Amino acid sequence: MWVWIGLLVSIISTIGMTGSVKSKVVRLQGDLDRDGHLDPVTVSFERPDQHGGLHHFKVQIGRAVYEGKGEHLHGEATIVDIDSTDQSLEIAVPQWGPSDDDAVYFLRYSKGRIWLIGIVPGAELSIDGSGTVRTSCRGRLLCTWFYPCVYRWSQEAQVLVEEPQVFKPMHVEVTLLRDLSLCSEPLQWRSSTSVKAGTRATIDLTDDRRWCRIHTAQGEGGWFSVEGGWVQGVDAREMFEDLPIAD
Ligand SMILES: [Ca+2]
Numbered sequence: 001m002w003v004w005i006g007l008l009v010s011i012i013s014t015i016g017m018t019g020s021v022k023s024k025v026v027r028l029q030g031d032l033d034r035d036g037h038l039d040p041v042t043v044s045f046e047r048p049d050q051h052g053g054l055h056h057f058k059v060q061i062g063r064a065v066y067e068g069k070g071e072h073l074h075g076e077a078t079i080v081d082i083d084s085t086d087q088s089l090e091i092a093v094p095q096w097g098p099s100d101d102d103a104v105y106f107l108r109y110s111k112g113r114i115w116l117i118g119i120v121p122g123a124e125l126s127i128d129g130s131g132t133v134r135t136s137c138r139g140r141l142l143c144t145w146f147y148p149c150v151y152r153w154s155q156e157a158q159v160l161v162e163e164p165q166v167f168k169p170m171h172v173e174v175t176l177l178r179d180l181s182l183c184s185e186p187l188q189w190r191s192s193t194s195v196k197a198g199t200r201a202t203i204d205l206t207d208d209r210r211w212c213r214i215h216t217a218q219g220e221g222g223w224f225s226v227e228g229g230w231v232q233g234v235d236a237r238e239m240f241e242d243l244p245i246a247d
Protein backbone atom coordinates (compact mmCIF):
# COMPACT_ATOMS: atom_id res chain seq x y z
CA MET A 1 0.00 0.00 0.00
CA TRP A 2 1.66 3.19 -1.21
CA VAL A 3 0.55 6.77 -1.31
CA TRP A 4 1.69 8.01 -4.70
CA ILE A 5 3.12 11.49 -4.42
CA GLY A 6 5.16 11.96 -7.58
CA LEU A 7 4.24 11.62 -11.20
CA LEU A 8 5.20 8.70 -13.42
CA VAL A 9 6.45 10.27 -16.63
CA SER A 10 7.51 7.24 -18.69
CA ILE A 11 8.78 3.65 -18.65
CA ILE A 12 11.07 2.44 -21.47
CA SER A 13 12.16 -1.21 -21.60
CA THR A 14 14.80 -2.78 -23.82
CA ILE A 15 14.09 -6.42 -24.63
CA GLY A 16 16.94 -8.85 -25.34
CA MET A 17 17.13 -11.73 -27.87
CA THR A 18 15.61 -14.18 -25.36
CA GLY A 19 12.60 -11.94 -24.81
CA SER A 20 13.61 -10.92 -21.30
CA VAL A 21 14.07 -7.32 -20.20
CA LYS A 22 17.71 -6.20 -20.66
CA SER A 23 17.30 -2.73 -19.29
CA LYS A 24 14.56 -0.41 -18.20
CA VAL A 25 14.33 3.32 -17.65
CA VAL A 26 11.64 4.80 -15.40
CA ARG A 27 11.14 8.55 -15.39
CA LEU A 28 9.41 10.16 -12.43
CA GLN A 29 8.75 13.70 -11.32
CA GLY A 30 8.13 15.22 -7.92
CA ASP A 31 9.39 17.96 -5.63
CA LEU A 32 11.68 15.64 -3.66
CA ASP A 33 13.39 18.30 -1.53
CA ARG A 34 10.25 20.42 -1.19
CA ASP A 35 11.94 23.60 -2.50
CA GLY A 36 9.00 24.44 -4.76
CA HIS A 37 10.64 23.12 -7.95
CA LEU A 38 9.85 19.77 -9.54
CA ASP A 39 12.80 17.37 -9.68
CA PRO A 40 12.90 15.08 -12.73
CA VAL A 41 14.09 11.63 -11.59
CA THR A 42 15.52 8.97 -13.91
CA VAL A 43 15.84 5.46 -12.51
CA SER A 44 17.59 3.05 -14.87
CA PHE A 45 17.87 -0.69 -14.37
CA GLU A 46 20.33 -3.05 -15.99
CA ARG A 47 20.80 -6.76 -16.22
CA PRO A 48 24.55 -7.40 -15.93
CA ASP A 49 24.50 -10.84 -17.57
CA GLN A 50 22.41 -12.87 -20.01
CA HIS A 51 20.62 -15.11 -17.49
CA GLY A 52 20.38 -13.05 -14.32
CA GLY A 53 17.70 -10.57 -13.33
CA LEU A 54 17.91 -6.80 -13.09
CA HIS A 55 20.61 -6.30 -10.46
CA HIS A 56 21.91 -2.76 -11.02
CA PHE A 57 20.04 0.48 -10.65
CA LYS A 58 21.02 4.09 -11.08
CA VAL A 59 19.08 7.09 -9.83
CA GLN A 60 19.77 10.47 -11.43
CA ILE A 61 18.39 13.85 -10.44
CA GLY A 62 20.12 16.63 -12.32
CA ARG A 63 23.83 16.10 -11.67
CA ALA A 64 23.28 13.94 -8.62
CA VAL A 65 23.73 10.21 -9.17
CA TYR A 66 23.25 7.20 -6.94
CA GLU A 67 24.34 3.77 -8.15
CA GLY A 68 22.98 0.79 -6.28
CA LYS A 69 23.05 -2.98 -6.40
CA GLY A 70 19.97 -5.08 -5.80
CA GLU A 71 18.87 -8.65 -6.43
CA HIS A 72 16.08 -9.30 -8.93
CA LEU A 73 14.80 -5.73 -9.00
CA HIS A 74 11.25 -5.26 -10.28
CA GLY A 75 12.37 -2.54 -12.68
CA GLU A 76 9.94 -0.19 -10.97
CA ALA A 77 10.32 2.96 -8.89
CA THR A 78 7.86 5.26 -7.17
CA ILE A 79 7.94 8.46 -5.16
CA VAL A 80 6.48 8.17 -1.65
CA ASP A 81 6.15 10.39 1.41
CA ILE A 82 7.17 8.51 4.55
CA ASP A 83 6.75 11.52 6.86
CA SER A 84 4.27 14.12 5.63
CA THR A 85 5.51 16.68 8.21
CA ASP A 86 9.12 16.91 6.94
CA GLN A 87 10.65 18.58 3.89
CA SER A 88 11.38 15.50 1.84
CA LEU A 89 9.88 12.83 -0.37
CA GLU A 90 11.48 9.44 -0.92
CA ILE A 91 12.19 7.27 -3.95
CA ALA A 92 11.24 3.61 -3.48
CA VAL A 93 12.86 0.83 -5.56
CA PRO A 94 11.54 -2.72 -4.91
CA GLN A 95 13.29 -6.06 -5.41
CA TRP A 96 12.30 -9.73 -5.10
CA GLY A 97 15.67 -10.54 -3.54
CA PRO A 98 17.69 -13.78 -3.60
CA SER A 99 15.02 -16.19 -2.20
CA ASP A 100 11.72 -14.53 -1.42
CA ASP A 101 13.61 -11.89 0.54
CA ASP A 102 11.48 -9.11 -0.91
CA ALA A 103 12.74 -5.67 0.04
CA VAL A 104 12.45 -2.02 -0.94
CA TYR A 105 15.33 0.44 -1.26
CA PHE A 106 14.48 3.95 -0.07
CA LEU A 107 16.47 6.98 -1.19
CA ARG A 108 16.41 10.67 -0.41
CA TYR A 109 17.55 13.71 -2.38
CA SER A 110 18.71 16.97 -0.86
CA LYS A 111 21.30 19.67 -1.62
CA GLY A 112 22.45 17.96 -4.82
CA ARG A 113 22.99 14.58 -3.17
CA ILE A 114 21.08 11.27 -3.34
CA TRP A 115 21.58 8.75 -0.56
CA LEU A 116 20.21 5.42 0.61
CA ILE A 117 18.18 5.82 3.81
CA GLY A 118 17.24 2.18 4.27
CA ILE A 119 16.47 -1.24 2.84
CA VAL A 120 13.15 -2.35 4.30
CA PRO A 121 12.19 -6.05 4.04
CA GLY A 122 8.83 -7.26 2.76
CA ALA A 123 6.61 -7.07 -0.30
CA GLU A 124 3.50 -5.52 1.26
CA LEU A 125 4.72 -2.27 2.77
CA SER A 126 2.35 0.26 4.27
CA ILE A 127 3.29 3.95 4.15
CA ASP A 128 0.79 6.45 5.53
CA GLY A 129 2.86 9.60 6.02
CA SER A 130 3.28 9.06 9.77
CA GLY A 131 7.06 8.60 9.54
CA THR A 132 6.82 4.83 9.58
CA VAL A 133 6.94 1.95 7.13
CA ARG A 134 4.90 -1.04 8.32
CA THR A 135 6.00 -4.36 6.96
CA SER A 136 6.89 -7.97 7.73
CA CYS A 137 10.35 -8.86 9.08
CA ARG A 138 12.10 -12.20 9.14
CA GLY A 139 12.87 -13.67 12.56
CA ARG A 140 16.29 -15.12 13.29
CA LEU A 141 15.73 -17.74 15.97
CA LEU A 142 14.89 -21.43 15.44
CA CYS A 143 13.46 -21.50 11.88
CA THR A 144 12.08 -19.39 9.03
CA TRP A 145 9.25 -17.18 10.24
CA PHE A 146 8.04 -13.61 9.87
CA TYR A 147 6.53 -11.05 12.24
CA PRO A 148 4.87 -7.65 11.79
CA CYS A 149 7.43 -4.87 12.24
CA VAL A 150 7.78 -1.12 11.87
CA TYR A 151 10.64 0.92 10.40
CA ARG A 152 10.78 4.51 11.60
CA TRP A 153 12.63 7.49 10.14
CA SER A 154 15.37 8.70 12.48
CA GLN A 155 15.96 12.42 12.06
CA GLU A 156 19.20 12.15 14.07
CA ALA A 157 20.75 9.33 12.05
CA GLN A 158 18.98 10.14 8.73
CA VAL A 159 18.08 6.49 8.19
CA LEU A 160 15.09 4.18 8.59
CA VAL A 161 15.53 1.88 11.59
CA GLU A 162 13.46 -1.04 12.81
CA GLU A 163 11.60 -0.31 16.04
CA PRO A 164 12.76 -2.81 18.65
CA GLN A 165 10.26 -5.33 20.02
CA VAL A 166 11.30 -7.26 23.12
CA PHE A 167 8.96 -10.14 22.28
CA LYS A 168 7.79 -10.92 18.77
CA PRO A 169 4.72 -12.96 17.71
CA MET A 170 5.73 -16.18 15.98
CA HIS A 171 2.83 -18.58 15.02
CA VAL A 172 4.78 -21.71 14.01
CA GLU A 173 2.79 -24.98 14.15
CA VAL A 174 4.86 -28.06 15.03
CA THR A 175 4.60 -31.67 16.17
CA LEU A 176 7.00 -32.72 18.93
CA LEU A 177 9.32 -35.59 18.04
CA ARG A 178 10.59 -35.89 21.64
CA ASP A 179 9.39 -34.90 25.10
CA LEU A 180 10.14 -31.20 25.66
CA SER A 181 10.77 -29.74 29.11
CA LEU A 182 9.40 -26.25 29.65
CA CYS A 183 10.00 -23.36 32.06
CA SER A 184 7.17 -21.23 33.35
CA GLU A 185 8.99 -17.95 32.59
CA PRO A 186 11.79 -17.08 30.14
CA LEU A 187 14.25 -16.50 33.00
CA GLN A 188 14.19 -19.75 34.86
CA TRP A 189 16.45 -22.55 33.78
CA ARG A 190 14.56 -25.03 35.96
CA SER A 191 11.81 -26.78 33.99
CA SER A 192 8.43 -26.96 35.64
CA THR A 193 6.44 -28.94 33.09
CA SER A 194 6.84 -30.87 29.86
CA VAL A 195 4.99 -31.68 26.65
CA LYS A 196 5.08 -35.23 25.31
CA ALA A 197 6.40 -36.46 21.96
CA GLY A 198 3.67 -36.62 19.33
CA THR A 199 1.84 -33.56 20.65
CA ARG A 200 0.79 -30.90 18.17
CA ALA A 201 1.67 -27.41 19.45
CA THR A 202 2.12 -23.78 18.46
CA ILE A 203 5.26 -21.73 19.05
CA ASP A 204 3.69 -18.30 19.47
CA LEU A 205 6.15 -15.84 21.03
CA THR A 206 9.91 -15.29 21.19
CA ASP A 207 12.55 -12.80 22.24
CA ASP A 208 14.32 -13.81 18.98
CA ARG A 209 17.50 -14.30 20.97
CA ARG A 210 17.12 -17.37 23.15
CA TRP A 211 13.58 -18.03 24.37
CA CYS A 212 10.44 -19.34 22.64
CA ARG A 213 6.97 -19.88 24.11
CA ILE A 214 4.98 -22.95 23.06
CA HIS A 215 1.45 -24.09 23.87
CA THR A 216 -0.84 -26.97 23.01
CA ALA A 217 -4.55 -26.85 22.18
CA GLN A 218 -5.18 -28.28 25.69
CA GLY A 219 -3.59 -25.23 27.28
CA GLU A 220 -0.29 -26.84 28.33
CA GLY A 221 2.71 -24.71 27.67
CA GLY A 222 5.76 -22.78 28.74
CA TRP A 223 9.14 -21.57 27.50
CA PHE A 224 12.14 -23.39 26.07
CA SER A 225 15.55 -22.07 25.12
CA VAL A 226 17.31 -22.29 21.75
CA GLU A 227 21.06 -22.17 21.37
CA GLY A 228 22.71 -22.20 17.94
CA GLY A 229 19.80 -24.12 16.39
CA TRP A 230 19.77 -26.66 19.24
CA VAL A 231 16.93 -27.35 21.65
CA GLN A 232 17.42 -29.41 24.78
CA GLY A 233 20.65 -30.94 23.47
CA VAL A 234 19.39 -31.92 19.99
CA ASP A 235 19.14 -30.21 16.62
CA ALA A 236 15.82 -28.31 16.54
CA ARG A 237 14.74 -30.42 13.52
CA GLU A 238 14.99 -33.53 15.70
CA MET A 239 12.78 -31.92 18.32
CA PHE A 240 10.07 -30.48 16.05
CA GLU A 241 8.53 -31.99 12.95
CA ASP A 242 7.34 -29.56 10.25
CA LEU A 243 9.81 -26.88 11.28
CA PRO A 244 9.84 -24.40 8.37
CA ILE A 245 13.46 -23.86 7.34
CA ALA A 246 14.17 -22.00 4.08
CA ASP A 247 17.59 -21.55 2.41
CA1 LIG B 1 12.70 20.28 -5.73
Ligand SMILES: [Ca+2]
Binds near residue numbers: 081086087088
Ligand atom coordinates in the same frame (compact mmCIF):
# COMPACT_ATOMS: atom_id res chain seq x y z
CA1 LIG C 1 8.10 13.89 3.80
